[in-house]
Amino acid sequence: xxxxxxxxxxxxxPPDHKNGLEFxxxxxxxxxxxxxxxxxxxxxxxxxxxxxxxxxxxxxLSSDQNKLYKLGxxxxxxxxxxxxxSQANKFDVIHSHSRSIVYHMPYIKIPVVQTLHHPAxxxxxFLHDDHTGLFLKFITEQYRKINYVSVSKSQLDEYIDTRSSxxxxxxxxxxxxxxxxxxxxNDPENYLLFIGYINxxxxxxxxxxxxxxxxxxLYLVGSNLDQEEFFESxxxxxxxxxxxxLGPVDFKEKVKLYKNAYATLAxxxxxxxxxLTLVESQACGTPVIAFNKGAAPEIxxxxxxxxxxxxxxxxxxxxxxxxxxxxxxxxxxxxxxxxVETMVDGYEKLYRSLVEKEK
Amino acid sequence: xxxxxxxxxxxxxPPDHKNGLEFxxxxxxxxxxxxxxxxxxxxxxxxxxxxxxxxxxxxxLSSDQNKLYKLGxxxxxxxxxxxxxSQANKFDVIHSHSRSIVYHMPYIKIPVVQTLHHPAxxxxxFLHDDHTGLFLKFITEQYRKINYVSVSKSQLDEYIDTRSSxxxxxxxxxxxxxxxxxxxxNDPENYLLFIGYINxxxxxxxxxxxxxxxxxxLYLVGSNLDQEEFFESxxxxxxxxxxxxLGPVDFKEKVKLYKNAYATLAxxxxxxxxxLTLVESQACGTPVIAFNKGAAPEIxxxxxxxxxxxxxxxxxxxxxxxxxxxxxxxxxxxxxxxxVETMVDGYEKLYRSLVEKEK
Numbered sequence: 001x002x003x004x005x006x007x008x009x010x011x012x013x014p015p016d017h018k019n020g021l022e023f024x025x026x027x028x029x030x031x032x033x034x035x036x037x038x039x040x041x042x043x044x045x046x047x048x049x050x051x052x053x054x055x056x057x058x059x060x061l062s063s064d065q066n067k068l069y070k071l072g073x074x075x076x077x078x079x080x081x082x083x084x085x086s087q088a089n090k091f092d093v094i095h096s097h098s099r100s101i102v103y104h105m106p107y108i109k110i111p112v113v114q115t116l117h118h119p120a121x122x123x124x125x126f127l128h129d130d131h132t133g134l135f136l137k138f139i140t141e142q143y144r145k146i147n148y149v150s151v152s153k154s155q156l157d158e159y160i161d162t163r164s165s166x167x168x169x170x171x172x173x174x175x176x177x178x179x180x181x182x183x184x185x186n187d188p189e190n191y192l193l194f195i196g197y198i199n200x201x202x203x204x205x206x207x208x209x210x211x212x213x214x215x216x217x218l219y220l221v222g223s224n225l226d227q228e229e230f231f232e233s234x235x236x237x238x239x240x241x242x243x244x245x246l247g248p249v250d251f252k253e254k255v256k257l258y259k260n261a262y263a264t265l266a267x268x269x270x271x272x273x274x275x276l277t278l279v280e281s282q283a284c285g286t287p288v289i290a291f292n293k294g295a296a297p298e299i300x301x302x303x304x305x306x307x308x309x310x311x312x313x314x315x316x317x318x319x320x321x322x323x324x325x326x327x328x329x330x331x332x333x334x335x336x337x338x339x340v341e342t343m344v345d346g347y348e349k350l351y352r353s354l355v356e357k358e359k
Numbered sequence: 360x361x362x363x364x365x366x367x368x369x370x371x372x373p374p375d376h377k378n379g380l381e382f383x384x385x386x387x388x389x390x391x392x393x394x395x396x397x398x399x400x401x402x403x404x405x406x407x408x409x410x411x412x413x414x415x416x417x418x419x420l421s422s423d424q425n426k427l428y429k430l431g432x433x434x435x436x437x438x439x440x441x442x443x444x445s446q447a448n449k450f451d452v453i454h455s456h457s458r459s460i461v462y463h464m465p466y467i468k469i470p471v472v473q474t475l476h477h478p479a480x481x482x483x484x485f486l487h488d489d490h491t492g493l494f495l496k497f498i499t500e501q502y503r504k505i506n507y508v509s510v511s512k513s514q515l516d517e518y519i520d521t522r523s524s525x526x527x528x529x530x531x532x533x534x535x536x537x538x539x540x541x542x543x544x545n546d547p548e549n550y551l552l553f554i555g556y557i558n559x560x561x562x563x564x565x566x567x568x569x570x571x572x573x574x575x576x577l578y579l580v581g582s583n584l585d586q587e588e589f590f591e592s593x594x595x596x597x598x599x600x601x602x603x604x605l606g607p608v609d610f611k612e613k614v615k616l617y618k619n620a621y622a623t624l625a626x627x628x629x630x631x632x633x634x635l636t637l638v639e640s641q642a643c644g645t646p647v648i649a650f651n652k653g654a655a656p657e658i659x660x661x662x663x664x665x666x667x668x669x670x671x672x673x674x675x676x677x678x679x680x681x682x683x684x685x686x687x688x689x690x691x692x693x694x695x696x697x698x699v700e701t702m703v704d705g706y707e708k709l710y711r712s713l714v715e716k717e718k
Binding site: 082 | 413415466
């Protein structure tokens with residue numbers, strides 16, 4: 001099939017020092033190419049892909065040193081959608097990872113798939129179920145043309161509950177990772193791992209408290225960008241020989257940290273729609289202890305690949321039960337459910353069904 | 360002709376208590392209807408028009424008490440453009456007063472006119488003349504399809520100087536006002552008038568200093584929204600029996616204030632692209648003394664309908680020369696150059712030439 005993949009121009013695909021949706025876009029794209037599809041990726045020039053690359057910008061917005069483009073971030077995203085939409089007839093299907101494609105739905109005559117990478121609460125404050133009249137008719141009509149993909153059932157439920165006015169066509173396809181890139185380790189060291197943005201939502205402060213209470217080593221990995229106050233008050237005062245902040249790390253270093261960790265902590269305070277790090281950790285054999293929020297209970301097999309807990313004290317207790325988890329179980333769980341192959345099977349099936357329907 | 364008029368959904372057309380582009384849109388629309396055109400206005404439901412009204416929103420964003428729509432202001436504008444573009448084939452020409460129409464230029468097959476109501480410096484930070492590659496090719500191609508209308512030659516020059524990459528087709532058409540709505544007065548009282556946003560750009564503080572120096576009455580009229588600091592430090596301390604802040608006023612009250620004023624002061628610090636109040640004041644017979652910025656020298660006939668000055672001291676001197684101005688000159692100058700009829704002659708001619716070219 002001729003497939004367009006479109007993503008906002010914030011990050012290169014894949015990104016350098018960041019987790020996130022651009023990795024998923026990269027993995028989907030590469031696997032589709034491997035399977036013989038004719039894929040065009042609309043992403044910044046600093047992306048690396050075996051697909052055809054069409055770049056509106058010479059550099060991703062996040063790495064735009066002179067801020068020439070950064071200033072116009074919303075416009076960049078709109079223009080990228082305009083660009084794809086204006087050549088829609090070259091493709092069998094458009095797969096968007098950006099929201100602005102919806103403004104072009106009146107003209108796009110081929111199927112459009114959009115993966116929801118964010119929670120419903122962050123989506124379109126403009127769209128409310130109590131809109132009436134022309135608004136309801138015209139705008140929701142455009143939304144309803146889009147074939148949405150949720151990345152977890154908990155995310156799907158949230159969209160159905162709160163965004164019913166435009167949420168009409170949907171499929172759940174879990175994110176997947178290229179498991180061979182995540183080396184398995186069966187001989188962990190004795191440190192705990194926290195990986196992700198160092199902020200309130202991700203619960204970095206709770207991870208610190210858990211490590212303190214257990215008197216264990218903890219490595220905090222990830223960006224603390226725009227989180228100065230949280231970092232200064234909740235994290236920095238507790239850093240010492242045992243509790244270390246490593247900042248953002250590159251892919252290779254990340255895998256090494258996963259592989260050698262005793263357990264990964266995810267004391268999330270928000271309805272995280274997926275949780276790529278949870279899957280990556282398990283792929284390396286490292287069990288995950290997560291709070292019972294968002295997709296965590298779908299991604300972790302409680303008692304077999306980690307533990308789902310409700311608070312800090314339960315997390316402390318769960319760390320003590322880590323020896324009961326067979327690390328190979330973690331990897332196999334990911335292999336069966338969260339591989340790139342499984343994910344792309346899902347997307348391929350969806351694309352095909354939509355293209356067939358059009359005929 | 361079948362003409363679509365489109366404006367952002369910020370204000371009703373015309374607005375209640377505000378000067379600005381929505382008045383111009385209203386005047387253009389009503390005059391076109393009067394001349395027998397089939398006009399459709401895409402504006403909020405609280406607009407008043409004899410054209411067909413298509414309203415995406417039941418209320419203008421500025422009067423949206425529950426802030427349901429306000430939250431999504433940029434989306435509102437985008438959706439309005441999407442709506443017009445999706446039915447472009449119903450019209451002979453689209454006349455946009457909003458910028459977001461450009462994202463739909465790949466699909467619109469009829470002529471698009473866009474009036475520039477703002478200075479070039481406020482336009483599209485995303486667009487820079489040093490863009491290269493695909494950006495330059497694709498995006499500037501879309502901009503260049505638009506037939507821009509500047510509202511003054513000084514504005515036009517600024518666009519040509521700084522936005523040459525997308526500024527290809529343009530015409531200058533001065534804004535016009537419905538002169539009969541502005542009553543002529545030949546028997547002014549002894550107050551000076553400042554009318555417009557009470558801010559630094561408009562130079563409200565300079566008007567206050569001029570009045571103080573002359574020991575004359577001054578009425579300050581207009582919104583001080585988002586200008587708390589300026590108002591508290593530069594205006595409020597000087598308010599007294601003679602220098603009064605009247606806040607925003609409605610249309611009727613505004614005309615009364617113009618008509619009875621001794622002179623209107625416009626000590627503008629910015630490159631104002633037009634200056635509706637300057638024209639309105641003259642229509643009522645009241646001469647205007649303005650700083651030599653933006654379109655002021657085009658709108659005021661120096662020595663005949665007011666004075667163009669360079670600083671506060673010159674403004675003080677000019678007030679003393681006001682008796683040399685015949686108030687009827689002011690009105691006739693507006694009648695000849697800045698009437699709705701003259702403006703709409705310009706637009707009608709432009710529309711026709713574009714529609715003819717398409718055939």
